[in-house]
């Protein structure tokens with residue numbers, strides 16, 4: 130049970146309107162990721178769902194029940210904070226057991242549940258430690274443990290991995306995905322890392338300036354971005370946007386080509402340019418090319434494609450992979 | 462200060478201050494110790510002679526001593542209770558956003574800057590006075606008999622006066638500690654189903670433990686030697702009802718001109734203060750460890 134519906138949700142802080150009428154449907158068991166640039170209102174939206182902020186206008190429905198005015202504790206949601214928000218003076222076991230204690234559960238039952246959660250999260254050896262004596266990844270797991278013992282109807286994560294180093298981030302990403310598979314509980318996950326969004330989500334919600342730009346599965350957003358913003362935000366490196374004569378030829382104000390959708394050649398092609406920087410990653414090579422009459426373009430070549438600074442290369446956008454956008458930024 | 466080298470450098474840098482402090486402390490203490498073994502009365506100059514522990518015997522068997530000791534402990538305990546409980550309460554109030562917060566905070570701190578003699582005089586003559594005092598006026602306007610605070614409950618009155626002066630200090634320290642409490646923690650507790658009381662007990666209070674420890678330790682040091690408030694208001698009376706150790710030493714030295722016994726009293730006070738300090742550190746010192 131964890132279906133959440135937002136109906137025209139608006140949030141104002143004093144004069145400033147931060148969320149502009151958001152409508153969103155989240156199905157039970159879905160893994161939904163909110164992405165968007167910094168300051169677009171992802172955290173605010175999550176906190177509105179959690180009940181940590183009051184909604185200025187609109188409705189939030191959880192499991193068919195109007196939760197707009199319910200206090201956070203009664204919404205049956207669990208949140209994992211970016212700062213983990215562990216209670217520093219309590220041991221790991223007491224941290225994890227805290228929500229159960231607040232629910233008035235008896236000691237033996239709490240103990241059993243804490244042991245269960247610790248086993249799932251590999252924390253059994255650390256139950257007596259204080260959070261200050263744990264590594265970042267372990268703290269993260271304690272925070273997740275505190276969330277799962279309550280058996281909430283949905284989990285809310287606010288950039289939970291942003292304080293971890295790159296390798297650990299990949300690990301925890303997998304662990305959270307596995308947790309989602311095994312619990313099959315709704316998860317709402319905020320991030321501005323679009324790799325996390327693409328790899329974890331059943332459904333991505335792209336936000337900008339407090340509005341939803343597009344909602345869809347990762348591949349849907351990759352294949353059919355609704356506008357220039359989504360096209361530029363989803364995919365890494367970002368899509369090349371070209372305006373002017375080249376765009377006009379295709380009957381659009383702007384055309385977009387992803388770096389991975391170029392045919393590269395040393396001899397001939399549609400666009401001719403000089404290589405500025407070539408980044409060799411082994412499997413791939415990213416070329417930053419200054420194309421005549423078009424401007425700077427990033428293109429992905431296979432690792433074997435030889436190119437160095439100053440070389441002349443030819444780029445041809447693949448057939449049917451050119452995105453066309455009108456004057457209002459919407460896809461044509 | 463991680464390496465041996467920086468440790469040595471740090472020691473060298475600190476040593477002048479440490480040595481100066483040691484001398485500063487050691488010389489008066491040594492002189493007090495020296496006097497405490499002399500028969501030394503200012504009324505009989507030139508008659509000083511070694512008397513062994515006689516001064517200590519006089520001081521400790523003085524019937525006023527156990528009373529003064531009890532009064533000292535009650536004064537310290539009473540003021541600590543009022544300032545810690547009241548300080549937490551006031552700090553939580555001042556932490557709420559409200560209009561004119563800056564001014565109110567400034568005013569709340571103000572009593573700490575009033576000199577003890579002045580505040581004691583104000584309390585004595587304008588608030589607690591049985592004829593002119595504000596409390597008497599309030600009592601009369603309700604048709605009740607005014608209370609003569611300083612003569613009917615002298616120690617309690619002094620506790621109130623001293624607590625009033627120290628409340629801002631406690632409030633200030635606790636307020637800064639409150640403000641350093643991560644709001645995420647409170648929100649997490651809220652989501653975990655904790656109500657305001659549970660949040661206070663399980664999150665706020667443990668977070669304040671360290672600040673409370675500091676407040677208790679510092680206040681205890683100063684409260685063991687409260688003097689001006691007693692001198693100005695009750696002069697230790699009626700009888701010995703509001704005499705504490707510091708005041709008892711004063712009566713020995715300057716009212717009876719007996720420097721020897723007063724010094725012995727001073728040494729006793731130092732020992733007492735250390736006993737209290739050891740107890741305190743045992744009880745709450747672990748809060749200061751990280």
Ligand SMILES: Nc1ncnc2c1ncn2[C@@H]1O[C@H](COP(=O)(O)OP(=O)(O)OP(=O)(O)O)[C@@H](O)[C@H]1O
Pocket residue numbers: 142145147165166167168169170171172173174321
């Ligand atoms: N308590 C507040 N009072 C006033 N404005 C706020 C408050 N909280 C957030 N805002 C504003 O709301 C907007 C959205 O903030 P929010 O924290 O939701 O951004 P975000 O998308 O989570 O960004 P980030 O990726 O940096 O975390 C920002 O412009 C921010 O300045």
Ligand SMILES: [Mg+2]
Pocket residue numbers: 171172173
């Ligand atoms: Mg945020």
